[in-house]
Amino acid sequence: MKKDRLLAKWLNDDLSPDELTAFEASPDFEKYQKIKKYTAHLEAGDLDENTMLSNILSQKKATPKVVPLYQKWILKAAAILVLALGITFAMKAFMPQTETADFGKKTAFSLPDNSEVVLNSGSEIHYKKWNWDNNRHLELKGEAYFKVAKGRKFEVQTNLGKVTVLGTQFNVKARKNKFDVVCYEGRVKVTYSNAEILLTHGQSVRFENGKEIKMTVSALKPEWIDNQICFYKENIRALLDEVERQYNIKIDLNAKDTVSLFTGKLPAKDLNTALQIISTTYHLEAKKVSNNKIIFDEK
Structure with a gap:
């Protein structure tokens, strides 16, 4: 223990002349002297905690990624395009769709459930694509031939009356004061004012000026199609x-x-x-x- 205390005092140059003489005479003095010689250049600087913390934080902070201006413009344009497409799709789905056949022309098209429609000249149809399978309802002005795909109730509304079916082929004509319905396949229910009439294959009905006129049809489809x-x-x-x-x-x-x-x-x-x-x-x-x-x- 005394030896260690002397060593510490020697390293700090704190020995008295007598203690220094005795220490230099010890058998380990030469070894201590070599250690002191090779460690004399080592220095422990003052610990600066603030500087150390700043260095650590600066090393962990990621270098900010610089996005060129043209890339920002492209990203904005892409976002606007996606938004525009979304709005367009929503408008097409929710807004009423219109199909027309001008004078001298006929128009054929399919509804969202693949039901087929042929519009006669001077006719038009309005319907909505949204939720069509659950609400198969359209408005007709003029004359049209329908081949309805099987599914939920299918309604054709005119200003004179309404036709309701599940899946069949029929023709509807509503012009001025005349309302004609012909059933070519299956069954259709015709509603006119307060009257309801059920038509089956080959049957037809006409309402003119409020009067009912029943007719029999032999053709397999409307003649105007041909x-x-x-x-x-x-x-x-x-x-x-x-x-x-x-x-x-x-x-x-x-x-x-x-x-x-x-x-x-x-x-x-x-x-x-x-x-x-x-x-x-x-x-x-x-x-x-x-x-x-x-x-x-x-x-």
Whole structure:
């Protein structure tokens, strides 16, 4: 213990002359002297805790990633595009869809459940894609032929009446004061005012000015699909209105007989033949004033 105390005092140059003489005479003095010589250059600096903490924090802090300006612009543009596409999709799903067939044309399309629709000339349909499978409802103006896929209740609403089915083929026509429904397959329920009528294959019904007229149909599909205009007890003005729609023309009638009823067919792709049949039936003379205007005069 005394030896260790002397060693400590010697290292601190704190020995008295007598103690130094005795220490230098010890057998281990030469070894102590070598250790002191080789460790003399080592220094323990003052501990600066604040500096040490700052160094540690600076080493852990990640170098910020610099994003070029053009990359920021691309990211913003992509975000705007995604948002725009989302809004467009939502609008298409929620907003009413419209399908039209202009005069002189027919339009065929499929509904979201793959039900098939053919619109006759001068007709249009409105419906919504959103939740279609659970709410198969559409609005019809004019005439259309439907091949309905099986599923939930399918409704066709017109300004004159409504047709309800589950899965079948039928034709609906609502023009002016006349509402016609023909069932070609399955069953359909027709609602007109306060009346409900069930039609099966080959049956049809017409409501005109509030009166019901039942008819039997032998065709497998509407004649107008094959470009034949079919009439059943139509007056000449109703007949000419349909010819105007099919050929996209204007017809003026100068005749006294507008009451006689016509039952038969007219071609929808041969105007000259159609005009000849009308002229012969009603004893009229057809004059082409222009490419899209015809005048019927009495002979």
